[in-house]
Amino acid sequence: MRKSSELTASLQQPRSVYLFCSYSFVLDFFQPCLYRDHCCATYTISTMDAAIDLTDRSKALDLNNIRAQLIRLEDTITFHLIERAQFPANKTIYVAGGVPIPGSNLSLMDYLLREQEKLQSRVRRYESPDEHPFFPDAVEKPILEPLEYPEILHANDVNENATIKKRYIEDIIPSVCPQNRIDRGVSQENYGSSATCDVNLLQALSRRIHFGKFVAESKFQQETEKFVRLIKAADRKGIDEAITNSKVEELVLKRIETKAQTYGSDPVLAEYSNKVDAEAVVKMYKDIIIPITKVVEVEYLMQRLVGTQWE
Numbered sequence: 564m565r566k567s568s569e570l571t572a573s574l575q576q577p578r579s580v581y582l583f584c585s586y587s588f589v590l591d592f593f594q595p596c597l598y599r600d601h602c603c604a605t606y607t608i609s610t611m612d613a614a615i616d617l618t619d620r621s622k623a624l625d626l627n628n629i630r631a632q633l634i635r636l637e638d639t640i641t642f643h644l645i646e647r648a649q650f651p652a653n654k655t656i657y658v659a660g661g662v663p664i665p666g667s668n669l670s671l672m673d674y675l676l677r678e679q680e681k682l683q684s685r686v687r688r689y690e691s692p693d694e695h696p697f698f699p700d701a702v703e704k705p706i707l708e709p710l711e712y713p714e715i716l717h718a719n720d721v722n723e724n725a726t727i728k729k730r731y732i733e734d735i736i737p738s739v740c741p742q743n744r745i746d747r748g749v750s751q752e753n754y755g756s757s758a759t760c761d762v763n764l765l766q767a768l769s770r771r772i773h774f775g776k777f778v779a780e781s782k783f784q785q786e787t788e789k790f791v792r793l794i795k796a797a798d799r800k801g802i803d804e805a806i807t808n809s810k811v812e813e814l815v816l817k818r819i820e821t822k823a824q825t826y827g828s829d830p831v832l833a834e835y836s837n838k839v840d841a842e843a844v845v846k847m848y849k850d851i852i853i854p855i856t857k858v859v860e861v862e863y864l865m866q867r868l869v870g871t872q873w874e
Contacts, residue, residue, distance in 0.1 A: 617692065620713045624781045629774065634818070636771040641822050641844060643767055644739055647760040648839045650753050652740040656761075657732045662749055672758045677701045679762050692716050695773050697724045697765065716776050719866045723855050724769055730851050731765060738843040772852060775859035782806055783867055791873045794864055802861050812853060820845045 615632050616622045655661040656671040667674050677698040680689070684702040688694055692715050696702050699722075746752060783790045786805070793801045823841035868874045 615693075617712055617715065620715050623715050624777060624784065626778070626781050629777050629781065633771065633774060636767060636774070637815075637819060637822060638826075639767045640764070640771060641819070641826050641839070643760065643764040644823075644844060645827055645839045647736075647757065647764055648739045648741075650740065650757045650760070651746060652736050652742070653746055653752050653754055653757045654736075655746055655749070655752075656754050656758050657736075662754060671754055672761045673698075675758045676762045676765065679766075693770060693774060693777070695722050695724055695769055697728060697769070716780055717863075717867050718870070719776070719863050721773075721776065721859055721862045721866070723772060723859055724765075726855055726858075727768055727772060728765060730855070731761075731768065734851060735847055736761075738846065739839055768852065772856045773859055775856040776863045778856075779806065779860035779863045779867075783864060790864060791868065794868050795873070797865070799861050799865070802864055803857055806857065806860050806864075815853070816845050816849055819848050 615628060622628055657673075659668055659670050659673070662671040664671065664674050669677065678701075680696045680698050681701040681703055683689070684696070685704075685706045687705040687707050687710065689696050689702050690705060690710060690712075692712060782805070789805065790802070793805060820841050823839055823844040827838040827841065829838075
């Protein structure tokens with residue numbers, strides 16, 4: 564047992580640490596049954612995201628507002644990674660037919676993700692311009708009345724979810740999940756819990772990455788002439804360079820490392836620290852999230868002139 568003096572000292576740590584723990588508890592407890600309330604055009608407690616007003620185009624494209632949203636999504640993603648990291652990789656849940664499902668040949672994770680998207684589409688989740696389904700064919704007509712969103716983004720068909728899911732299964736899962744035991748099968752492993760965590764994580768990653776469209780549109784509005792020239796020349800490399808801010812990317816990686824170390828540590832029980840590999844989280848952002856976000860931005864801008872005066 565820990566000495567009383569050590570316990571007292573640990574309890575005197577900054578209050579913010581305890582807020583992080585409370586934050587995590589709320590996320591863990593409520594996440595399985597919450598979703599965005601599209602009855603209003605701002606977001607509520609789903610995945611603990613900061614509210615962004617999608618009824619006001621100028622606010623939605625304000626880089627400061629976008630940056631705040633992305634920072635809060637860092638929290639969401641980190642906490643979901645901590646949740647997923649407590650289970651083995653359970654590769655079987657990603658194999659079509661690996662877990663027999665009556666009436667479906669999908670993998671367990673795909674089946675759960677598709678059914679979740681079908682359900683959430685009924686309450687307008689995919690009517691929102693910042694949401695992109697992994698299974699567009701599963702999206703159903705909402706049971707709620709449609710919302711009148713302003714035209715925030717230019718019409719486009721950019722959807723990188725296939726790439727996101729592939730990198731998630733092949734790279735992210737092996738880097739954050741325990742590798743010290745083999746998959747013991749459906750009767751002994753937490754297949755359902757693992758797949759539920761996967762769905763939450765994939766949806767958060769998708770939203771984070773596709774927010775690149777908002778960044779791209781905002782930058783297009785700020786430097787229209789420059790981007791029109793690059794787009795007309797089909798200069799993807801030039802567009803990539805124009806949207807890249809290396810200093811901001813470095814700050815993001817440093818902030819992510821700090822968050823992963825902080826959120827993954829218990830404020831009282833040192834033996835329960837390192838709930839997630841901070842290096843793996845940073846590598847995920849550096850090698851996966853940031854690069855795919857840039858692809859989204861570039862491809863969005865390549866479609867930006869279609870049907871406009873510049874086409």
